[in-house]
Amino acid sequence: MSIEFSNFSFRYDALKNPTLKNINLKIAKGEKVLIIGPSGSGKSTLGQCLNGLIPHSFNGDITGTLTIGGKVISELDLHGYTEQVGTVLQDTDSQFVGLSVGEDIAFALENQLVSNIDMYPLVKATAKMVELEELLDHAPHDLSGGQKQRVSLAGILVDDVDILLFDEPLAALDPKTGRKTIEIIDDLHRRTNKTIVIIEHRLEDVLHRSIDRIILMESGEIIADMTPDEMLASPLLTKHGIREPLYLSALKAANCSISAEMKPSSLATLPVTEYQPAFQSWMTPSNAIEDNSQSAPLLQLRSLTYSYDGERNALEDVSFDVQQGEFVSILGKNGSGKSTISKLIMGVLEPDAGSITFDGQELTELNIFERSQKIGVVMQNPNHMISHHMIFDEVAFGLRNQGLDEAQIKIKVERTLELCGLNKYRHWPINALSYGQKKRVTIAAILVLEPKLLILDEPTAGQDYRNYTSMLAFINKLNRELGITVMIISHDMHLVLEYTTRSIVIADSKLIADQPMTTVFSQPALLDQANLTTTSLYDLADKLQIEDKNQFMQTFIALEKPAA
Numbered sequence: 001m002s003i004e005f006s007n008f009s010f011r012y013d014a015l016k017n018p019t020l021k022n023i024n025l026k027i028a029k030g031e032k033v034l035i036i037g038p039s040g041s042g043k044s045t046l047g048q049c050l051n052g053l054i055p056h057s058f059n060g061d062i063t064g065t066l067t068i069g070g071k072v073i074s075e076l077d078l079h080g081y082t083e084q085v086g087t088v089l090q091d092t093d094s095q096f097v098g099l100s101v102g103e104d105i106a107f108a109l110e111n112q113l114v115s116n117i118d119m120y121p122l123v124k125a126t127a128k129m130v131e132l133e134e135l136l137d138h139a140p141h142d143l144s145g146g147q148k149q150r151v152s153l154a155g156i157l158v159d160d161v162d163i164l165l166f167d168e169p170l171a172a173l174d175p176k177t178g179r180k181t182i183e184i185i186d187d188l189h190r191r192t193n194k195t196i197v198i199i200e201h202r203l204e205d206v207l208h209r210s211i212d213r214i215i216l217m218e219s220g221e222i223i224a225d226m227t228p229d230e231m232l233a234s235p236l237l238t239k240h241g242i243r244e245p246l247y248l249s250a251l252k253a254a255n256c257s258i259s260a261e262m263k264p265s266s267l268a269t270l271p272v273t274e275y276q277p278a279f280q281s282w283m284t285p286s287n288a289i290e291d292n293s294q295s296a297p298l299l300q301l302r303s304l305t306y307s308y309d310g311e312r313n314a315l316e317d318v319s320f321d322v323q324q325g326e327f328v329s330i331l332g333k334n335g336s337g338k339s340t341i342s343k344l345i346m347g348v349l350e351p352d353a354g355s356i357t358f359d360g361q362e363l364t365e366l367n368i369f370e371r372s373q374k375i376g377v378v379m380q381n382p383n384h385m386i387s388h389h390m391i392f393d394e395v396a397f398g399l400r401n402q403g404l405d406e407a408q409i410k411i412k413v414e415r416t417l418e419l420c421g422l423n424k425y426r427h428w429p430i431n432a433l434s435y436g437q438k439k440r441v442t443i444a445a446i447l448v449l450e451p452k453l454l455i456l457d458e459p460t461a462g463q464d465y466r467n468y469t470s471m472l473a474f475i476n477k478l479n480r481e482l483g484i485t486v487m488i489i490s491h492d493m494h495l496v497l498e499y500t501t502r503s504i505v506i507a508d509s510k511l512i513a514d515q516p517m518t519t520v521f522s523q524p525a526l527l528d529q530a531n532l533t534t535t536s537l538y539d540l541a542d543k544l545q546i547e548d549k550n551q552f553m554q555t556f557i558a559l560e561k562p563a564a
Helices: 043-051 078-082 101-111 116-129 145-157 175-192 228-233 246-253 272-280 338-346 368-374 391-401 406-419 435-447 465-482 493-499 524-529 536-543 549-560
Strands: 003-012 020-027 032-036 060-068 085-088 163-167 195-199 213-218 221-226 297-307 313-323 327-331 353-358 375-378 453-457 485-489 502-507 510-516
Touching (some): 003 043, 020 043, 020 221, 032 175, 043 163, 043 195, 078 085, 101 145, 116 145, 213 228, 221 228, 246 536, 297 338, 297 485, 313 338, 313 353, 313 485, 327 338, 338 353, 338 368, 338 375, 375 435, 406 435, 435 453, 453 465, 536 549
Parallel strands (some): 032 195, 163 195, 327 485, 327 502
Antiparallel strands (some): 003 020, 213 221, 297 313, 297 353
16 A cells, blocks of 8 residues: 655644645555654654544644545545554553453454454464563553563554554664564565555664665655665765664774665675775774772662562562662663662662662662652653653752752753753643653753762663764763763663673573673673674674674774763
8 A cells, every 4th residue: 555745744733833844755555664863853743644643633734645545634534544554653551452462462353343263363373473472461551661562563463454654663672572573574564565664763673674765854854765775875874863783883983985886784785805904903902891899889789589470570689789980781681670670779669588778778768759869760661750741840840849949940950951952842841742852851850860870761762863872971971070870771782882881681580691791792692591682793793703802892882982
């Protein structure tokens, strides 16, 4: 089923200027297209036009035309959209309708009056495809972020629609699950020839399988419409703040020339042997990892065990220290227990066994408010943290609780908003922001309190490269200049490479590694155990037949790491 935008513009009622401007785009039946662009570029708004949320849920002015399967959208009611377009949303919580995973997957089939006899095997087969067959009786809201995304994916896989729209399908997924998701989408595309539109920040992950075209958006307009090879060989990704694949960054750092003819969209097709001479003099001696072990630990976890249901441990006998001033990452697959650690530190959960000490004091002696003055936690889903209508009030909330006067609050809030790239939005309502912009608001609301320990749960989910790089450069500066200790819980291997020095790896509720980051990233078997994957930086070193991959990665990090 084809899609065609012709001189199409859209302006939300709440905004003065249009969010989409003069869009001309044709997507042929059976194409697989990726839409990329910075936060606020109009990607998600374009998706909302495709699935009928615009104009049926969001009011605004439309000019020009959009046809789906030959029908002008003005002729379609919301039911007409849902018969043609299936959507996996970025914010999965807002998509659930069933009380259990099985009910949620079956929802579309129930609407089609499929009999229970036919429905049950189809739901079970679909759940197995996305590794949810053991969770059919669980409530969707009790699952991890990645598991929730897979429930949403299963919910449209059972439905026989012609167009599949994926809005940030990888945002909450660990690398291996993300890779499998792309493989599932690709397999679905090959088997059914459905038209597939993917909106995603994680360009390199989507390119794990072939894409027909990449559409680049900026400020509500289409800047480029190219093949992946043409896009990666052009300067457009860097110019518009899109994160290019790691292997491409390494090749450029070694002054290798890249052209579309070299097929740079996949490391598998690149003529890597041509680049070996460029890397011979590239590597620098290994840098010593910063050693903070002489100082007293800021955070100590000892034999920490916790179970949500009293039967299966979400964490089991986990022990590690975090030193004052460290920048540490916690890695592991979805549901491994990573986010449970942050909830235990926050005081939302109490451990079944073990202890947590912060700055020499048992955390059980502090209530949640007292903990929040010392430890700032930014949760994965910004909608779970936001409690105010206006951006300024959300960021000022913690300071007002501390009793600061409004003059001091104004200075602190505006300085933090400026550093997080949000100052121009300070008088906006939060519901006018994109998911990625909401994420930055929640981070600003924590940073303004200047905590001793900052825990970021998936800080790059839904964030474009330009904004999160700016934000993390700021956090890196706080870490180095003010000594704020930072702990990142993340699936984003690029982020971990760039900013952290030590990685704590959790798999199946247990700690399996606590080592320097490049040491962890040089062990494929260890990464595989944690449902992570080797980065394309490691894969490039492997193809170049470089033995000391740890040194190779450290050289790249030294070249790429932003100045403190």
